[in-house]
Amino acid sequence: MVDPDRPPAKDAPSPAPDAPASDAPAKAAPTVPVVAERGAPPPPTGLLGFLVRHQAIVVPLIAVVLAFAIGAILIRAQGFNPTYAYQRLFTHSFLTESGLLATLQKTTPLILVGLAVAIPLKVGLFNIGGQGQLMAGGIGAAWVGYAMRDLPAPLLVIVAVVVAVLFGAMWASIAALLKTTRGVHEVISTIMLNSIAVGIIDWLINGGPLSDPGQPFPASHAVPEAARLDPFGVIPWGLPVALILAVAVAWMLGRTTLGFELQTVGRNKFAAGYAGISTTRTTLIAMAMSGALAGLAGAFELLQIEPWRYQNGIAGSLGFDGITIALLARGNPLGTIPAAILVGAMRAGAPTLQFELGIRPEVVDVLLAITLLMVSLPVIAKWIFRRHTVKQTQLAGSWGA
Amino acid sequence: MTWLQRNKIPAGTALVVLVAAYAFYFANPNIAVSMFSNAWFLAVPLVLGAMVGVIGERSGVVNIGIEGQMLVGAFAGFFAAAATQSVFIGVIAGALSGIAMGAFLAFTTVKGQLDQIIAGVVINIVATGITSFYYESGKTIPRGLPNFDVPLLSKIPLIGPVFFSDGPIALFALVIVIVLHFLLFKTRWGLRTRAVGEYPSAADTAGINVIALRLFNVTMAGTLAGIAGAYLSMEATSTFERGMSSGRGFLALAILIFGAWRPLRALAAALFFGFMSASASQLQASNVVNIPQQFINLLPYVLTLVVLAAAAGRVRAPGAVGQPFVKGD
Numbered sequence: 001m002v003d004p005d006r007p008p009a010k011d012a013p014s015p016a017p018d019a020p021a022s023d024a025p026a027k028a029a030p031t032v033p034v035v036a037e038r039g040a041p042p043p044p045t046g047l048l049g050f051l052v053r054h055q056a057i058v059v060p061l062i063a064v065v066l067a068f069a070i071g072a073i074l075i076r077a078q079g080f081n082p083t084y085a086y087q088r089l090f091t092h093s094f095l096t097e098s099g100l101l102a103t104l105q106k107t108t109p110l111i112l113v114g115l116a117v118a119i120p121l122k123v124g125l126f127n128i129g130g131q132g133q134l135m136a137g138g139i140g141a142a143w144v145g146y147a148m149r150d151l152p153a154p155l156l157v158i159v160a161v162v163v164a165v166l167f168g169a170m171w172a173s174i175a176a177l178l179k180t181t182r183g184v185h186e187v188i189s190t191i192m193l194n195s196i197a198v199g200i201i202d203w204l205i206n207g208g209p210l211s212d213p214g215q216p217f218p219a220s221h222a223v224p225e226a227a228r229l230d231p232f233g234v235i236p237w238g239l240p241v242a243l244i245l246a247v248a249v250a251w252m253l254g255r256t257t258l259g260f261e262l263q264t265v266g267r268n269k270f271a272a273g274y275a276g277i278s279t280t281r282t283t284l285i286a287m288a289m290s291g292a293l294a295g296l297a298g299a300f301e302l303l304q305i306e307p308w309r310y311q312n313g314i315a316g317s318l319g320f321d322g323i324t325i326a327l328l329a330r331g332n333p334l335g336t337i338p339a340a341i342l343v344g345a346m347r348a349g350a351p352t353l354q355f356e357l358g359i360r361p362e363v364v365d366v367l368l369a370i371t372l373l374m375v376s377l378p379v380i381a382k383w384i385f386r387r388h389t390v391k392q393t394q395l396a397g398s399w400g401a
Numbered sequence: 402m403t404w405l406q407r408n409k410i411p412a413g414t415a416l417v418v419l420v421a422a423y424a425f426y427f428a429n430p431n432i433a434v435s436m437f438s439n440a441w442f443l444a445v446p447l448v449l450g451a452m453v454g455v456i457g458e459r460s461g462v463v464n465i466g467i468e469g470q471m472l473v474g475a476f477a478g479f480f481a482a483a484a485t486q487s488v489f490i491g492v493i494a495g496a497l498s499g500i501a502m503g504a505f506l507a508f509t510t511v512k513g514q515l516d517q518i519i520a521g522v523v524i525n526i527v528a529t530g531i532t533s534f535y536y537e538s539g540k541t542i543p544r545g546l547p548n549f550d551v552p553l554l555s556k557i558p559l560i561g562p563v564f565f566s567d568g569p570i571a572l573f574a575l576v577i578v579i580v581l582h583f584l585l586f587k588t589r590w591g592l593r594t595r596a597v598g599e600y601p602s603a604a605d606t607a608g609i610n611v612i613a614l615r616l617f618n619v620t621m622a623g624t625l626a627g628i629a630g631a632y633l634s635m636e637a638t639s640t641f642e643r644g645m646s647s648g649r650g651f652l653a654l655a656i657l658i659f660g661a662w663r664p665l666r667a668l669a670a671a672l673f674f675g676f677m678s679a680s681a682s683q684l685q686a687s688n689v690v691n692i693p694q695q696f697i698n699l700l701p702y703v704l705t706l707v708v709l710a711a712a713a714g715r716v717r718a719p720g721a722v723g724q725p726f727v728k729g730d
Contacts (some may be wrong), residue, residue: 074534126518182710187465187518189709191651192702199702203695320526327519362534369523369530376519377509 052385056335059381060328063374064342070374071367080359092352093345099352101234105305106318107344108238109134109297113322114329114336115249116172116294120186121331122253123286124266129175129190131319132197133168133291137298139201140167142310143210145223145303153226160227161299168295169288171197176287180280186287194319205310212309219311229304238300243337245293250333262286294319317365321347324372343368411666426559436679437563441571442637444668444675446471446646448574449629450653451660451667452581453503456622458662459585460615461598461721462510465521467626468650469528470502474630476532479641483540491542492570492631499627500620502528507619511612514725525650533643545639546570568636570628575668577625582664594618598719601726611726626650648702655705661716670708677704 044052051058072082092099113130120127141164148159175193178184204210206218229237253259265272265282273279301314321343328342329335346368350361405412426433450467457464464470477498482491506524509515546568555565564575585591593614596604601611629649634641656674660667681697684690 126522128522178706178710183713184706184709187522188651188654189706191648192655192705195648195702196699199695199699203693206695208693323522323526360534362530362536365530366534369527373523373527376515376523378513378515382513 048385055381055385056330056332060330060335060339060375063328063377064371066374067367067371070370071363074366075359075363078359078363080357085353085357085359085363088356089349089353090345093349097234099348101231101236102348103341103345104234104239105231105236105344106347107340108236108242108304109301109318110321110325110340110344110347111242111246111336112238112293112297112300113319114325114340115246115333116290116297117322117326118329118331118333118336119249119253119262119290119293120286121326122266123262123282124269125179125186125283125286127172127175127190127287127290128187128323129172129193129319130290130294130297130322131315131317132190132194133171133294134298134301134319135194135197135201135315136171136291137164137168137295138302138315139204139210139220139298139310140164140295141299141302142220142223145227145308146210146221149224149226151226156224156227157229157303160223160303161296164299164302165292165295168298169292172287172291172294173284176284179287180283201310202312205312210310215309215311217311219307220309222307222309223303227303228308229300231304236300236304238296238304241296241300242340245296246333246337253333258285294322316347321368324368324375327372328375330375411669415669423559430558432683433559434562436683437559437676438567439679439682440672440675441563441567442675443678444671445567445571445574445637446629446632446649447653447656447671447674448578448668449570449625449632450650451656451671452577452664453622453626453629454654454657455581455585455660455662455664455667456594456618456625457506458657458719458722459598460594460618461601461719461724461726462506462615462619463517463521463723464506464619464622465518465654466502466506466524466528466650467521467653468646468648469521469525470499470506470623470626471630471633471646471650472525472528472532472644473502474499474627475634475645476536476630476641478627478631479542479634480535480537480540482542482635486543488542488544488546488635491635492546492628495627495631495635496624497627499623499625499630501623502626503620503623506623507616510725511615511619514727517723517725529644536641536643540641542635542639546636568632570632570636573628574632578664578668585664595719597726598721601721601724605726605728611728615726652701652705655709658716658718659708659712661712662719674701674704677701 068086072086075082075085093103094100113134116130116133117127141160144163145156145160148156151159171193172190175184175186175189178189179186202218205212205220210220212219212221231237251259253263261272261277262282262285264275264277265279269279272282297318298315301318302308302310305314325336325339325343328339346364350364353359353363354361422433422437450471453467453470454464474495478491478495481494482488485491502524506517506520509520510517548566548568551565551572555561557565565572585594593604593609596607597609597611597614605611630646633645633649652674653671656667656670659670659673678697678700681692681700685692685694685697
């Protein structure tokens with residue numbers, strides 16, 4: 001079915017400067033029509049129009065619902081009642097005090113690693129290295145927190161956090177430098193750097209210079225009382241920081257020159273180059289910021305959660321959850337907040353599923369994986385919105401050596 | 402003669418390596434055989450993984466999901482073998498699960514035009530989630546795939562014991578590299594595949610069905626990833642562990658780039674990786690230098706970064722790799 005008055009589709013850039021192609025619906029007020037592509041059909045009205053304008057929210061919601069439906073089938077196949085399981089999971093995560101604290105303690109680093117994936121995504125870079133950057137930050141905080149244990153309380157926390165941020169930024173910058181100087185694709189380099197971080201940290205805490213010989217398993221020394229960030233009630237220290245940073249990143253991307261440069265490079269790096277924007281510089285800045293955020297997540301993970309020491313497994317799979325969160329949020333910094341709360345609740349509730357119902361906690365891994373699958377499949381959006389679907393980021397074009 | 406002139410550097414390198422290897426062999430046969438065997442033992446999954454990448458990228462599809470495809474192959478193979486008590490059925494199951502994973506990548510990226518990198522990352526995360534959820538401890542398989550000697554070829558000094566006295570999948574890996582090299586550069590399928598990966602619109606104009614060829618290639622390449630997984634859980638070891646592919650799928654991608662998207666060079670690159678790891682282990686075992694075990698384990702990852710940084714600019718990726726093909730676009 002071709003519209004008779006539809007002009008021929010061309011690859012020409014969007015003519016309207018106020019309606020950029022990729023994230024117009026995220027920001028545009030409902031009155032501004034969505035211009036997905038030149039020659040696109042006129043925007044629909046009514047319910048479909050409402051859904052199309054808000055597809056940045058609608059698609060992730062449908063994806064989550066579908067993922068939980070598929071998850072329900074898997075849980076049923078294991079011989080459990082899925083409704084009861086979900087009910088227990090979320091009752092524990094949101095309606096009990098210890099559960100809510102755990103949820104928010106998970107949410108804090110998750111918002112930050114979500115941002116750590118979302119920012120490079122705007123530049124057309126895919127940072128898979130949130131995990132390694134978070135671990136680098138965590139070990140940095142553990143090292144300084146113990147080595148400078150004589151400092152007074154607020155100063156010690158600040159120094160530990162700053163070092164963690166620097167460690168994370170440094171770890172991400174290795175990948176950025178390899179990309180800008182040698183053209184090594186960031187997906188491979190960040191994955192390798194994740195494995196390298198695991199190995200180096202294992203050496204550091206397992207007989208290496210940071211290990212605590214008094215522990216029965218590989219671990220660093222615990223940071224002293226002064227460096228520990230105890231929660232206010234159920235609100236962990238890092239949560240307001242993470243929320244402020246999410247807003248700050250949204251502001252930076254949407255309202256500042258730097259944000260404009262980052263987004264321009266992400267849309268078309270050749271056009272950005274002609275306009276005098278340095279791809280090298282934006283790559284380095286985006287990755288350093290991303291690493292800094294992941295490093296900060298590592299600092300919070302270490303300083304606000306018992307046992308306040310680095311031991312294997314404290315990073316969990318937070319860094320990889322960041323990918324799910326950023327894609328659920330469709331790269332929108334503010335969207336990382338609800339996505340992180342959802343993932344945080346699922347992570348915090350996983351042990352309950354095991355204790356109370358005997359369902360393996362890995363069911364949460366499967367649920368998150370299916371969510372990621374559902375949100376990234378373009379089929380879902382196409383099935384609902386047909387020609388009105390907004391195009392997603394294209395990353396693979398930069399492949400190759 | 403012209404072949405030699407065109408391939409002076411690779412042929413020369415191969416000759417130098419061969420001479421050095423035999424010099425080492427005559428100096429100390431036992432250590433040489435054990436080191437080279439270990440190198441090949443480590444290289445087999447990397448070779449198979451790199452071939453998955455070669456087929457995909459030569460057709461224009463990046464496959465970041467080799468890691469996840471291998472993991473599912475290892476999982477499906479092992480648990481099918483444990484359930485049926487037959488490693489043969491295990492290998493078949495591994496290969497079939499690889500096809501399923503390949504088909505997933507093919508249909509989402511080629512048909513659905515999902516970004517290829519995102520699709521690959523999704524495969525990896527889904528594979529990790531599914532295999533750890535359905536993992537059951539305490540299952541065993543009767544025995545791993547047995548080693549056997551290939552008649553005549555296994556009698557060659559050094560090469561025989563290293564390449565021709567291994568299990569069936571190791572031998573298969575060696576054969577598939579040569580077969581794939583022939584297919585890719587000497588047959589109609591190969592020419593079409595390369596055309597589709599370099600310049601799909603031109604291939605389309607010439608009457609090649611770009612979408613169908615990409616779908617077929619990426620799907621079938623999954624078989625090799627599944628078999629690589631079966632190697633990990635049934636030939637190299639006789640057990641399945643969570644996350645047992647431990648980055649080999651990504652090393653395979655580095656090897657593919659280092660091998661300039663050519664099967665034989667990728668084989669050489671994989672052997673180089675295997676040899677570096679084997680020599681590091683050997684150095685540590687012989688107590689020549691005291692390197693912490695963690696650093697030995699890190700070597701392949703660091704090597705990947707070094708190799709990629711060095712290979713950049715010297716090799717060229719297929720022209721259309723990473724870009725979805727839309728007819729008439």
